[in-house]
Amino acid sequence: MIAPVSFADEPAILPGWRFSVAPMMDWTDRHCRAFHRALSGRARLYTEMVTTGAVIHGDRERLLGFSGVEHPVAVQLGGSNPADLAQAARIAAEFGYDEVNLNVGCPSDRVQEGRFGACLMREPALVGECVTAMKAAVCVPVTVKCRIGVDDQDPEAALDALADAVVTAGVDGLIVHARKAWLKGLSPKENRDVPPLDYGRAARLKAARPTLPLAVNGGLRSLGDVQARLAEVDGVMVGRAAYMEPAMLLDVDPLLYGMAAPAPDPFAAVEAFEPYVAGVLQSGERLHAVTRHMLGLFNGRPGSRAFRRHLSTQGMRADADLDTLRAAVALVSRDRPDARIRDAQAAA
Ligand SMILES: Cc1cc2nc3c(=O)[nH]c(=O)nc-3n(C[C@H](O)[C@H](O)[C@H](O)COP(=O)(O)O)c2cc1C
Numbered sequence: 487m488i489a490p491v492s493f494a495d496e497p498a499i500l501p502g503w504r505f506s507v508a509p510m511m512d513w514t515d516r517h518c519r520a521f522h523r524a525l526s527g528r529a530r531l532y533t534e535m536v537t538t539g540a541v542i543h544g545d546r547e548r549l550l551g552f553s554g555v556e557h558p559v560a561v562q563l564g565g566s567n568p569a570d571l572a573q574a575a576r577i578a579a580e581f582g583y584d585e586v587n588l589n590v591g592c593p594s595d596r597v598q599e600g601r602f603g604a605c606l607m608r609e610p611a612l613v614g615e616c617v618t619a620m621k622a623a624v625c626v627p628v629t630v631k632c633r634i635g636v637d638d639q640d641p642e643a644a645l646d647a648l649a650d651a652v653v654t655a656g657v658d659g660l661i662v663h664a665r666k667a668w669l670k671g672l673s674p675k676e677n678r679d680v681p682p683l684d685y686g687r688a689a690r691l692k693a694a695r696p697t698l699p700l701a702v703n704g705g706l707r708s709l710g711d712v713q714a715r716l717a718e719v720d721g722v723m724v725g726r727a728a729y730m731e732p733a734m735l736l737d738v739d740p741l742l743y744g745m746a747a748p749a750p751d752p753f754a755a756v757e758a759f760e761p762y763v764a765g766v767l768q769s770g771e772r773l774h775a776v777t778r779h780m781l782g783l784f785n786g787r788p789g790s791r792a793f794r795r796h797l798s799t800q801g802m803r804a805d806a807d808l809d810t811l812r813a814a815v816a817l818v819s820r821d822r823p824d825a826r827i828r829d830a831q832a833a834a
Pocket residue numbers: 508509510511512513534535562589591592631663678703704705706723724725726727
């Protein structure tokens with residue numbers, strides 16, 4: 487057992503809150519989450535955002551179905567009608583989700599037209615009503631993911647108002663993407679990079695409200711970044727870095743929980759994940775549906791590019807199977823990632 491750096495206890499109702507993988511549309515689907523679970527037994531995983539309309543009227547199994555291996559797993563809802571959110575939360579809880587999260591951070595035009603996502607930062611009272619309705623509908627924790635403000639809002643006042651409203655409504659935790667969203671003139675992608683990060687704002691909120699479970703999100707690239715933030719808040723949420731460099735998840739359990747990782751290295755993780763992949767193939771889905779989330783697993787190792795290329799070409803074929811995955815893995819060197827650099831330095 488590896489000694490963990492000591493951090494504040496996790497809220498008992500939110501195991502895995504110390505490190506979560508962010509909700510990401512088109513990325514964190516069920517296969518991605520199952521893959522991430524093969525790399526960390528502890529991290530809390532989030533679905534892509536799903537709108538209340540889709541949950542209430544759409545194909546629920548397709549939208550909400552997930553594998554038992556994913557726990558602890560949270561569903562993220564998009565909406566702003568309290569009754570609809572209550573109904574969607576109830577449906578999600580019946581599916582077995584461990585947490586229902588409300589999106590108050592997405593800046594896309596489509597979401598703004600629906601009057602939800604980040605524009606709700608301007609309507610804290612309505613967010614409070616939404617949380618009240620969701621809390622009344624389900625027994626699992628209800629959380630909110632928000633920004634520190636939008637457009638010309640003052641982040642001190644805007645985040646305080648939002649926090650006041652949701653705490654009064656009984657929210658179980660708040661995830662703060664520590665930058666503003668600019669609702670006009672920036673694309674959702676630009677809104678993840680352009681408005682400057684302000685981790686201090688999240689830390690001040692935590693200091694002012696010590697009993698509110700608070701996680702911070704945005705721009706965290708390594709477990710070192712994560713550990714620095716955990717000195718100030720209860721949890722971190724990592725999005726793009728976890729998706730692009732999934733091997734970082736292998737360090738989460740040892741470094742943040744003092745537990746062994748589910749697998750000693752990425753090669754063993756893929757092997758242990760094979761039965762899941764076999765199940766997906768058996769259900770008639772293509773290999774690519776799973777392996778598209780695995781492309782970054784061997785980044786930094788000799789052969790990683792060949793691995794990606796093999797999966798992006800052969801892995802797309804209708805008849806691609808486990809042997810295709812194994813052949814891609816066989817292209818990767820089992821040397822330590824830094825071996826090539828060390829060798830080059832020794833040769834110089
Ligand atoms: C492809 C993509 C899709 C995203 N979809 C969602 C979403 O559905 N809901 C949400 O709250 N945030 C979404 N986000 C934002 C992330 O959850 C996160 O807040 C953002 O990427 C900043 O964290 P990071 O710097 O660790 O990536 C998305 C981000 C990306 C890259």
